[in-house]
Amino acid sequence: MIKICSTEDVPKGTAISADVDGMQIAIVHGEDDAFYAVYDECSHAAVALSEGEVDGCTLECWLHGSRFDLRTGEPTGLPATEPVPVYPVEVRDGDIYVSLTPSNGVTR
Numbered sequence: 001m002i003k004i005c006s007t008e009d010v011p012k013g014t015a016i017s018a019d020v021d022g023m024q025i026a027i028v029h030g031e032d033d034a035f036y037a038v039y040d041e042c043s044h045a046a047v048a049l050s051e052g053e054v055d056g057c058t059l060e061c062w063l064h065g066s067r068f069d070l071r072t073g074e075p076t077g078l079p080a081t082e083p084v085p086v087y088p089v090e091v092r093d094g095d096i097y098v099s100l101t102p103s104n105g106v107t108r
Contacts, residue, residue: 001090001097008094010035015059017050020100023108025087026050027096028070030057036070037087037098039108043068044080073104084108 004018010029017040018025024040026049034057040050042061049068053060058067058076066080073083085102 001088001099004037004096004098006095007035007091010096013054015050015052015054017048018098020098023100024048024050025098026059027089027098028054028059030054030070032057035089035091035096037089037096038068038070038073039085039087039102041084041108042066042080043075043082043084049084073102073106 012029015026015028026038026040028036040048044066045063047063052062057070060067064079067077073086083106085106086104088099088103090097
């Protein structure tokens, strides 16, 4: 697990982008109060998901409106049809840690 940031860096309902060993990861504070990590690139168009809107446990791409389930990486709204990698997250002592092994088996 790699320490990314403090939980205070990601207010509820927002996402930030983090460079982790040269890979862009979106750290998301879901409206369910859980933290999620997904590959920070839409599987439909190569744009940053971290710039999109958080809605419940989904992240919406700002360009075409594709939605991704933060728990599974699966698209829940077109035009995206391919899932994005999701990464295990642990919160320890107010800090967010992420594993770079996708929990859903999807590689970029």
